Amino acid sequence: DHIDSNKVIVSSYLSKRSSKTHQWKKRWVVLRNCQLSYYKDSSEHKANKVINRANLQSFSRIPDNQKYHFAIYTNNKVLHFKTLEKAVYKNWILALEEFFKENAEEDEIEDKEGKSSDKIKTKENEDEEEDGDEEDGDQNSSQKSQNLVSLSSNSLSQLHPSQGTRQSLVMSVKRTNSYADEYSEEDEYLIEMGHLLRLRKRYNQWKRFYIVLTNKKLYFYKSESISKVYKVIDVRNIIDVIELDPMSRSKQWCLLIITPLKRIRFCASSEEEMIKWLSSLKAII
Structure with missing residues (x-):
């Protein structure tokens, strides 16, 4: 060997x-x-x-x-x-x-081996984070809603969002996905989140968004309050993500997301931020 x-x-x-x-x-x-x-x-x-x-x-x-x-x-x-x-x-x-x-094949084998134990741990963590804030309702629909998003303890410890932001994020993504995708029974979980500038090509202007990446979707919010989702991209539609050369003196750390219909340009605040997003996106496409 x-x-x-x-x-x-x-x-x-x-x-x-x-x-x-x-x-x-x-x-x-x-x-x-x-x-x-x-x-x-x-x-x-x-x-x-x-x-x-x-x-x-x-x-x-x-x-x-x-x-x-x-x-x-x-x-x-x-x-x-x-x-x-x-x-x-x-x-x-x-x-x-x-x-x-x-x-990827080796990772898939490892994931399958650890899936059942991880699911139990993730569910326990989720219950602790929610802390009974879920409104009472039909048990089956509540359970189905809970299973749409599982924020693993590893993801959360890396991201360090505030308790309020963390709970808002869970609830917001749940509301957005109230009708669960049929293509996968896998729970949706948080991978990365943070601010990025997006280039609006038509107006040649940069607009600041709060971006949330899960294993299934890329969410755009106008602010960190994440009260209303502005745009959603299914990660299955992301063909590639690549680093771009600096677009100007002030826009040094840029990346491009390629979908069948669009090419979306982003700018990060630092090289570390850009690498973080490139690595996270590359890992799921």
Whole structure:
């Protein structure tokens, strides 16, 4: 198993973009079953960086003016690579597709194994958060409504919303989904939330929204009070999400969500915020 995990899937020289200077530097990049690493040269004497398989989230092709450009998303970073050779680019894309397909299959097996125990824990946590604020009513419909959203303790501890915001969020998403989707019996749960600027192309204006991402939907609210949902996108309709080059001096950390009908541009307040949203969105599409 150890020998197999160190097996090289693909390796070649690629140009890597510096996250600080945005300059491209030539690196020897190696994707193994267990990790991604890059070096100054092909002797592989000393790695500049090693990223374990568990921290590799996804990848995407970047359609810009850079030839054969792609990005690899980790749990806390976006790594940009490019090459001038079509064959090298094709090898990397095929290798990454296979690598992340295997990752997804392994995660699915783990999820199935832990699903029943997680469901019990999540339900207990939800009851504690709601603290009896639910109005009395028909038990079956109340139970059905409760099962539409399960905010896991892990998600909540990472997000640290206030108690009031947390309860409002649960209730708001429940109201929005009062008619449950037929396509999945899986409970809806919170993944990420926060403020983003959205570009209104028609007016060339940026508008601030409070965005809530669950495993099923992307919700747009006009404010953090989340009293009324402004727009909802089903995550099944999100084809891709990619990092964009800075759109202006003040709009440095931008990303693009691609759906069959629209391309939606967002701007985050910092690089950390942008990476957080890229990683969260990439993980569910």
